[in-house]
Amino acid sequence: MKLIVQIPCFNEAESLPDTLLRIPRRIEGIDEIELLVIDDGSDDDTGAVARRFGVHHVVRHRTNRGLAATFQTGLNVALAAGADIIVNTDADGQYDGAAIPALVAPIMNGMADIVVGDRGVGTNAHFGPVKRLLQKLGSAVVQRLARTDIPDAVSGFRAISREAAQRLAITTEFSYTTDMLIQAGRKRLGIVSVPVPTNRTVRPSRLFRSIPQFILNTCVTMARTYTMYNPLRVFVLAGGLCSLTGAIPIVRFLYYYAVGEGAGHVQSLVLGGALLVLGTVSVMLGVLADLIAGNRKLLEMTLERVRKLEEQGLAPPAGGSLARREPRKRQA
Numbered sequence: 093m094k095l096i097v098q099i100p101c102f103n104e105a106e107s108l109p110d111t112l113l114r115i116p117r118r119i120e121g122i123d124e125i126e127l128l129v130i131d132d133g134s135d136d137d138t139g140a141v142a143r144r145f146g147v148h149h150v151v152r153h154r155t156n157r158g159l160a161a162t163f164q165t166g167l168n169v170a171l172a173a174g175a176d177i178i179v180n181t182d183a184d185g186q187y188d189g190a191a192i193p194a195l196v197a198p199i200m201n202g203m204a205d206i207v208v209g210d211r212g213v214g215t216n217a218h219f220g221p222v223k224r225l226l227q228k229l230g231s232a233v234v235q236r237l238a239r240t241d242i243p244d245a246v247s248g249f250r251a252i253s254r255e256a257a258q259r260l261a262i263t264t265e266f267s268y269t270t271d272m273l274i275q276a277g278r279k280r281l282g283i284v285s286v287p288v289p290t291n292r293t294v295r296p297s298r299l300f301r302s303i304p305q306f307i308l309n310t311c312v313t314m315a316r317t318y319t320m321y322n323p324l325r326v327f328v329l330a331g332g333l334c335s336l337t338g339a340i341p342i343v344r345f346l347y348y349y350a351v352g353e354g355a356g357h358v359q360s361l362v363l364g365g366a367l368l369v370l371g372t373v374s375v376m377l378g379v380l381a382d383l384i385a386g387n388r389k390l391l392e393m394t395l396e397r398v399r400k401l402e403e404q405g406l407a408p409p410a411g412g413s414l415a416r417r418e419p420r421k422r423q424a
Contacts, residue, residue: 096175098166104183114189205256209249209288238277327378338367
């Protein structure tokens with residue numbers, strides 16, 4: 093069984109060595125452990141540092157594409173390299189590499205497809221009170237949207253089985269964390285969490301500039317991902333609210349019309365009619381979006397199949413030419 097630990101990096105030349113040294117090189121039940129660094133267009137010598145410390149796979153984006161795209165690149169490279177389990181961790185040293193054996197254990201035991209490291213947000217001494225509150229609220233929303241019981245939804249320390257990685261397709265441009273959980277929950281993948289220790293990080297996050305920006309981007313990501321997988325429900329709910337709101341001024345107009353004062357309240361009829369039309373259009377868009385979502389499921393099934401064919405050497409890898417190779421032998 094092969095484990096690949098992937099580390100998305102953007103200007104992490106200083107912190108990367110300590111992160112690499114903390115990753116275990118032997119885990120019981122794992123035959124091979126390889127390291128993968130995805131350099132997201134760094135301005136420093138992150139890639140050179142990775143090679144100097146013996147990283148097996150170093151991939152570089154020519155420009156900075158963001159964390160979500162970097163994470164997806166890592167999954168693609170790890171799958172092509174034959175990973176049975178993929179662990180994602182940060183390069184800033186927040187997550188302790190010594191916790192990787194506990195993180196992959198549920199997958200090795202066949203109890204989960206995805207394991208999320210729980211940083212203990214409510215009691216973590218490295219988090220301030222505002223961050224704790226925001227983390228709790230965000231995780232509660234994601235739990236409801238994804239139908240999962242994950243207390244730390246934005247934790248980037250997570251393990252993914254090969255089968256789960258083949259079914260994931262990150263589409264957001266901000267962060268993969270909530271997108272991935274909502275996808276996995278809607279695809280009925282097994283998701284569990286395990287407590288993991290954390291270290292204090294001294295540098296500010298490179299993912300966002302301020303807390304309000306983080307909240308806004310996270311909310312947009314959650315709404316977009318949920319709508320992508322539940323379009324009919326979202327549009328019908330929005331249409332129903334519009335129609336219900338439109339019915340109020342119409343009833344108001346009818347009341348005044350019944351008592352002989354309707355001439356002065358025509359604007360209520362116009363407003364209500366407009367809202368009813370908007371609600372009807374929203375429901376129709378929901379039906380159309382639901383049909384498009386069905387096509388998306390077919391495309392995701394096709395993508396999963398292509399990834400499996402790539403593993404067997406029957407399809408060219410992304411950006412490469414077809415080269416027949418022996419199928420990778422699975423180990424019991």
